[in-house]
Amino acid sequence: MAKRELTSAELTLLKRAAREVRHGMVVNLGIGLPQFLPEHLPADTDVTFHSENGFVGMGEGNPEGTPDSDVIDAGGRACRVVPGAAFFDSLTSFAIVRGGNLDLAVLGAFEVSVSGDLANWKIPGKLTPGMGGGMELAQKANHVLVISHHLDKRGRGKLVPQCSLPLTAPACVGTLITERAVFRRVDGRMQLASVHPDFDRESALEGIDADVPSAENLEPWEDKS
Amino acid sequence: MLDRVTTVENAVAGYVRSGQTLMVGGFGRGGVPFTTLHLIANHADKYRDLTLIKNDANEPGIGIDLLLKQGQVKKLIATHIGLNPEFIRQMNDGEVECELIPQGIFAEKIRAGGAGIPAIMTDIGLGTEVAQGKATYELDGKTLLIEPCMRGDVALVCADIADKAGNAWWCGSNRNMCVVMGTACKRVIVEAKQIVETGRLKAEDIHLPSVFVDAVVPAGPLPHRGN
Structure with a gap:
């Protein structure tokens, strides 16, 4: 969908994140890393992608298209639609989001707090892209999955x-997936749910200046089946 | 039915004035009335102190960026301006006022404006800086934000096909905010990539009915193509 070289850490977290996507879901992908998720889904997982600029049934990127094409994603890239897709206006697009018909939003983050707060739209004085549809996606998707590098550029944990x-x-983030760990919000608090085999519990919590409890039983990182 | 086809020069001279609030369609490039906007930009001395209501700030060098750069805009109300770093600088330096609104609520405030509803209530933005300074209402034990409706003086939108009466149809993801904006302004100028005889569009397929529309103007070649 988007084009750039992914790092091995990004590939690791994308593959793990793909496991959170279930057959039949309606899914919105945020701009950036989440747009790489579809290529990591199993071929038999039928997912309907919602694009907030006005359609469901988003398919692959359209290499023959341009930003002037009649079908673009919310980031302005030309893309294709799958059979059964539907176009609509912005009102209907956000009725889908706020009305509870969006199963999953996969978003990036600047910060996620231990109580599941999300900050991903503004760095005052520096970066002010605007929230776009992000507030509604974060607040109203039935589940919010944040995917992110474990540490920011200064070596500080994103959590x-x-x-x-x-x-x-x-208090909107249900799941946070990094290249080292999976965190899930349980009873209003993020807890460690799974650790990548290359890391132990200590390194899975590196850079996180907060008390993060572990789930009673950690989930396996990969499907054993 | 009335024939509302005219030139972009006549439509703009007839309806657009300094100091007005203009709603401008488009998300990315789809739906953006580039021909109308470039005419307004070419008469920067004539059209000033504008308030623009538009989803995004376009990219540098095209669309409303030309008006922003030339100082024709006193305020932009938008949802996302991330594709225009020059405007982000203008905003951070205080050259242009900018209000950012969550995208679906932006659309609903316009819908309310068009539908004669003075304000809507919503929980979107609660617990964030979007809620700061806004009136609230308690309903069934829940706090809701009161979001006043938005109306404009003139809507500028670009349709893929319009008939001569002004019925308009959009292709793919070009529809976005265009239809709802067309309901919420005193005057509506539909720039159309293709203009057909009235009756050629199937009545069931029309997205914006002609009763909302004041002028249909032909879209020129995209000014940014070939750059």
Whole structure:
């Protein structure tokens, strides 16, 4: 869908994130890393992708298209639609989101707090892209999956005691997947749910300046089947 | 039915004035009335102090960016401006006021404006800076934000096909905010890539009925193509 070379850490977390996507789901992918998710889904997983600029049934990128093409994704890239796709206007697009018909939103993050708050739309004075549809996706998707590098550029964990940046939505993140670990929000608090085989519990919590409890039984990182 | 086809020069001179609030269709490039916007940009001295309501700030060098760069805009109300770093700088330097609204609520505020509903209530943005300073209402024990409707003086949209009466149809993802904006302004200029005889569009397929539309103008070649 999008084109750039992925790092091995990104490939690792994308493959793990793909396991969260279930057959039959309606899914919205945020701009950036989430757009690489479809290529990691098993071929028999039938997923309907929602594009908030006005359609469901988004398919692959369209290499023959341009930003002037009649079908673009929310990031402005030309793409294709699958048979059964439907186009609509912005009102219908967000009725799908707010009305509870979006099963999963896969989003990026600047910060996720231990209580599941998400900050991903604004770094005051530096980066102000605007929230676009992000607040509604974060607040109203039936499940919010954040995928992110484990550490930010300064070596600080993306999972923080409290977000320092303006929130996209409070207490919205259901699952956070990094290249080292899976965290799930249980009883209002993020807990360690799975650890990549290359890491132990200590390194899976590296850079995280907060008390993160472990699930009673950690999930296996990969399907054993 | 009335024939509303005219030139873009006549439509803009007839309806657009300095100080107005303009709703401008488009998300990315689809639906953006480039021909109409470039005419307004070419008369920067004549059209000033505009308030623009548009999903995004376009990319540098095209669409509303030309108006923003030339100082024709006092305020932009948008949802996402990330594809226009030059405008982000203008905004951060305080050159242009910018209000950012969650995308679906942006659309619903316009819908309310078009539908004669003074305000809507929503929980979107609660617990974020979007809620700061906004009136609230308690309903069934829940706090909701009151979001006033948005109306404009003139809507500028680009359709794929319009008939001469002004019925308009959009292809693919080009529809976005165009239809709802066409319901929420005193005057509506539909720039069309193709203009057909009235009756040629199937009545069931029409996205924006002609009763909302004041002028149909032909879209010129995309000004940014070939750059």
